[in-house]
Amino acid sequence: MAHEARVDDGDTLARRNGGQQGGGVLRLGGRPYVKAQRPQIAFEWRPGYRRTGEDGDRQTNSLLGTGGGWHVGLRVSVAPEGGAPGSSWSIKANPTKRGPEGPRVAVMTWLITGGAGYIGAHVARAMDEAGERVVVLDDTSAGVPERLPSGIPLVRGSIADRELLDRTFAEYGVRGVVHLAAKKQVAESVEQPLRYYRENVYGLTVLLEAVAAAGIKRFLFSSSAAVYGVPDVDLITEDTPCVPINPYGETKLAGEWLVRAAGRAHGIATACLRYFNVAGAAEPALADIGVFNVIPMFFDRITRGEAPRIFGDDYPTPDGTCIRDYIHVADLAEAHLAAARRLAAQEGPGDLTVNIGRGEGVSVRELAVLVAEVTRSDLAPVVEPRRPGDSAKAVAAAGLIAEELGFKARRGVREMVESAWEGWRLRHPGAFTE
Numbered sequence: 148m149a150h151e152a153r154v155d156d157g158d159t160l161a162r163r164n165g166g167q168q169g170g171g172v173l174r175l176g177g178r179p180y181v182k183a184q185r186p187q188i189a190f191e192w193r194p195g196y197r198r199t200g201e202d203g204d205r206q207t208n209s210l211l212g213t214g215g216g217w218h219v220g221l222r223v224s225v226a227p228e229g230g231a232p233g234s235s236w237s238i239k240a241n242p243t244k245r246g247p248e249g250p251r252v253a254v255m256t257w258l259i260t261g262g263a264g265y266i267g268a269h270v271a272r273a274m275d276e277a278g279e280r281v282v283v284l285d286d287t288s289a290g291v292p293e294r295l296p297s298g299i300p301l302v303r304g305s306i307a308d309r310e311l312l313d314r315t316f317a318e319y320g321v322r323g324v325v326h327l328a329a330k331k332q333v334a335e336s337v338e339q340p341l342r343y344y345r346e347n348v349y350g351l352t353v354l355l356e357a358v359a360a361a362g363i364k365r366f367l368f369s370s371s372a373a374v375y376g377v378p379d380v381d382l383i384t385e386d387t388p389c390v391p392i393n394p395y396g397e398t399k400l401a402g403e404w405l406v407r408a409a410g411r412a413h414g415i416a417t418a419c420l421r422y423f424n425v426a427g428a429a430e431p432a433l434a435d436i437g438v439f440n441v442i443p444m445f446f447d448r449i450t451r452g453e454a455p456r457i458f459g460d461d462y463p464t465p466d467g468t469c470i471r472d473y474i475h476v477a478d479l480a481e482a483h484l485a486a487a488r489r490l491a492a493q494e495g496p497g498d499l500t501v502n503i504g505r506g507e508g509v510s511v512r513e514l515a516v517l518v519a520e521v522t523r524s525d526l527a528p529v530v531e532p533r534r535p536g537d538s539a540k541a542v543a544a545a546g547l548i549a550e551e552l553g554f555k556a557r558r559g560v561r562e563m564v565e566s567a568w569e570g571w572r573l574r575h576p577g578a579f580t581e
């Protein structure tokens with residue numbers, strides 16, 4: 148891989164910088180660093196590359212403690228011969244094993260757009276842990292760089308920046324794209340439809356143009372159950388008609404059309420994954436920081452000492468509250484890995500569109516009981532009027548994904564609530580209700 152250099156003295160680097168917690172990744176380029184440290188490192192650039200900026204030895208750098216270990220940062224810019232400067236590099240330094248790792252030969256590199264976001268970071272981590280080589284593109288408008296596991300390069304920028312895409316594809320040797328970068332709040336999409344169309348649809352066209360031009364043949368698209376709208380069916384299959392009821396869902400459906408059409412025209416193997424209600428965290432530091440979905444909204448109320456709200460209990464469901472299909476984000480990430488591997492193994496083009504859910508419904512009231520148990524809250528929920536646009540029931544038929552990808556979610560709703568609560572407490576240290 149042209150963007151990887153060899154660390155000659157990784158042990159020294161790690162020891163000097165307290166890297167005993169593991170990780171020990173030297174990240175070059177573009178990050179703000181605050182604390183002066185000066186590790187002595189020797190590195191060799193691969194043939195065909197040149198340094199365009201300061202050498203690491205002369206730069207200020209620091210340690211950034213993250214949940215996954217230590218990041219050691221240097222500010223260095225590099226470029227392929229004849230190419231534009233300013234790329235982000237990552238160099239592996241193994242703090243526990245001595246001896247140079249040497250440049251690794253990757254079978255395939257995946258670009259994960261939006262990989263610093265809540266779901267994206269879980270996907271990046273799952274793919275990285277499974278041995279896939281990944282690089283993240285994220286504009287960090289909602290993404291948090293510290294969520295990324297050690298050693299995953301982060302390119303900061305927009306999917307609508309064609310020049311950046313071309314450069315990133317070339318520098319990292321990208322052979323497949325997992326596209327998660329998008330706006331995703333339903334209410335906001337109603338207020339700002341043009342922004343949603345620009346980011347989710349226009350941004351995607353630019354990305355697909357760059358993908359086609361670079362000859363990339365694998366593309367995985369993050370879609371949503373929002374494409375279905377509010378179908379009156381017991382289980383939503385992939386054949387249930389798509390009638391989105393808000394601009395967010397419209398942009399996801401238009402995105403699927405774009406992806407499939409581009410796939411057919413340019414011989415790209417594509418997959419569209421329609422997520423149902425994503426919740427939980429693989430570890431507390433990776434938890435969702437937004438308060439836009441029911442579980443964090445319940446936590447928020449409880450933390451303030453207010454009763455959680457149930458939006459409507461007069462729906463045609465057994466307890467009158469809405470039923471949803473919640474899936475643990477770590478399971479969702481595994482589904483991405485399975486889909487990416489399926490695309491990688493696939494000979495030639497072809498598209499796959501699948502629901503990602505557990506196929507089991509949980510009512511809002513059942514969820515409220517679980518949240519009360521996990522948070523040890525005795526605040527009884529209050530029932531408020533229905534929220535416009537909510538369907539009584541949205542549960543995935545989960546058969547196709549099992550059949551196509553051999554995927555089945557393993558984690559239950561209690562695990563989702565517990566792990567989400569751990570993440571919530573990390574950022575709200577006062578949120579103990581015991």
Ligand SMILES: O=c1ccn([C@@H]2O[C@H](COP(=O)(O)OP(=O)(O)O[C@H]3O[C@H](CO)[C@H](O)[C@H](O)[C@H]3O)[C@@H](O)[C@H]2O)c(=O)[nH]1
Nearest residue numbers: 331371372373424439440441444456457458469511534537
């Ligand atoms: O304080 C709250 C918050 C939510 N709810 C209810 O909880 C259920 C789940 O609500 P969420 O907002 O968590 O999720 P939605 O099912 O409305 O939407 C989610 O799933 C959609 C797919 O259909 C989209 O992907 C969307 O982005 C994503 O937020 C709904 O019945 C909602 O009315 C409450 O009763 N009280």
